[in-house]
Structure formats: structure tokens, C-alpha cells
Amino acid sequence: MAGRPRDPDLERRLLAAAWSLLTSQGYDTLTLTQVATRAKAHRTDVYRRWSSKARLVTDALAEHLPPVSEVDTGSLRTDLRAFVDDLAASWSSPWIDGLVGLLADLRHDADADIAFRTMAERRGQPLVNAITRAVRRGEIRAAPDLFLAGxxxxxxxxxxxxxxxxxxxxxxxxxxxxxxxxxxxxxxxAT
Structure with a gap:
């Protein structure tokens, strides 16, 4: 006997609800129950998909965090400035204060930690590309430590x-x- 068909946009609604709560209330007060309520879903719908708040919020960030632009201005200096502008937009958001709570929770949730690192690497790819172009143009003599650059x-x-x-x-x-x-x-x- 087949169960009820899965709602195809349920995960999208749950992630949107988590993002909405994160940006309006912050990480510390966000609960999985609130996410379910906001998405007009059941608590079990959330728990079936995410084993922890950290994992849910990491996926919500991956889905909704404004992207870092892929810019090729022809100069490393202006590519870096464009990259910094996009980072600043995220770091200037009021919800960023809750990031400290998420980072603390990642220590105890290996799956969420891996997902967060994957998201961070994906967001850093435009910087990697800008540095690779700068090496090809001869602006940088040798490829630097990309983690240090970030x-x-x-x-x-x-x-x-x-x-x-x-x-x-x-x-x-x-x-x-x-x-x-x-x-x-x-x-x-710099002076």
C-alpha cells in the first residue's frame, strides 16, 4: 500500500521558512518546530530531512545566501574589490550575529560541518578563479595559498x-x- 505522495516543493518551503526565520530572528532562537509551522508542514517533515538545526541552517544558507559574483574585470585588484563587496553584503546582514551559534554547533555535527565547508568552498570559487586568471596574466608570480588569500x-x-x-x-x-x-x-x- 503506497503512502501519501511527497509534496514536491516541501523542501523548498522548509528551506525558505528556515531562511526567513534566520534573517528575522537569528540562529539562536530558530527552532525546527518554528520552521515546520512557518512552512505549513509537520515537524516530522523537518526531522526526516535534517537531523539538526545546524544542518538545516547550513542548507538554508547554501540555498538562499546571496551568491558571490564571478567577476572578471581584467585586473586582480578590481576582482578582489568586487569579491570583497559581495562578502561585505553578507557580513553586513543583521542575521550574521547568529553565525557564531551555528559555528559552535558545527563542532558537534559532522554532517553539518561538511555541508558548511562545502558551501564555503563553493562561495570561494570566484576568488580561486580570479587568482588563477591573475597568475595567467602574470600579475602573480606563483599560485598563493588560496586559503590564506580567502x-x-x-x-x-x-x-x-x-x-x-x-x-x-x-x-x-x-x-x-x-x-x-x-x-x-x-x-x-599596505600603509
Whole structure:
């Protein structure tokens, strides 16, 4: 005897509900029950798909987080600046404060941790592509440590937003991109 047919857009509704709750309430207060209610679904619908809040939120981020643009301006310096702008849009969102709670939960949820890392790598691919183009154009002598390059761009934004509680101004974003460019090209330290 066949069961009730699965609702084809249920997962999409659940992810949209999780994103809506994340952006309106933050990670810490989001519950799987709230997600089910918001999506007009049953709690069991959520638990069948996601074993934890961290896994659900990671999938919601992967689905709804604004993408990092794939930009080829012809120059590493301006490619880095475009990349930083897209990162800043995410780090300036009010829901980002809850990211600390998600990161803490990832330590205890291997599946969510793997999914989060996969999403982060996918979001970092435009940077990898920009650096690869810069190497081909001769702007960079040798391929740098790509993880360090990403850390040089996103680390300051995260620190300024979460710990310094400061806005990500255009001048600050210029300085971050310029500093990373100087390190990658070996043209000296930013002043």
C-alpha cells in the first residue's frame, strides 16, 4: 500500500521558512518546530530531512545566501574589490550575529560541518578563479595559498563586524582589498 505522495516543493518551503526565520530572528532562537509551522508542514517533515538545526541552517544558507559574483574585470585588484563587496553584503546582514551559534554547533555535527565547508568552498570559487586568471596574466608570480588569500579578505570583515561591531565602509573594504592585493602580488605592505 503506497503512502501519501511527497509534496514536491516541501523542501523548498522548509528551506525558505528556515531562511526567513534566520534573517528575522537569528540562529539562536530558530527552532525546527518554528520552521515546520512557518512552512505549513509537520515537524516530522523537518526531522526526516535534517537531523539538526545546524544542518538545516547550513542548507538554508547554501540555498538562499546571496551568491558571490564571478567577476572578471581584467585586473586582480578590481576582482578582489568586487569579491570583497559581495562578502561585505553578507557580513553586513543583521542575521550574521547568529553565525557564531551555528559555528559552535558545527563542532558537534559532522554532517553539518561538511555541508558548511562545502558551501564555503563553493562561495570561494570566484576568488580561486580570479587568482588563477591573475597568475595567467602574470600579475602573480606563483599560485598563493588560496586559503590564506580567502582569509585575508573575509577575516577582517568577520572580525570588524562580529568583534569590533563596526560598519563595513567603502574605505575599509578598499583597504582590505588593497592589502590582500599587495600581499598576493608581493608589492609590499599596505600603509
Amino acid at each position: 582569509d585575508l579578505l573575509e577575516g577582517p570583515l568577520m572580525h570588524r563586524r562580529l568583534f569590533g561591531r563596526q560598519p563595513l565602509t567603502p574605505d575599509y573594504l578598499d583597504a582590505v582589498a588593497q592589502s590582500a592585493h599587495r600581499m598576493l602580488t608581493g608589492t609590499g605592505v
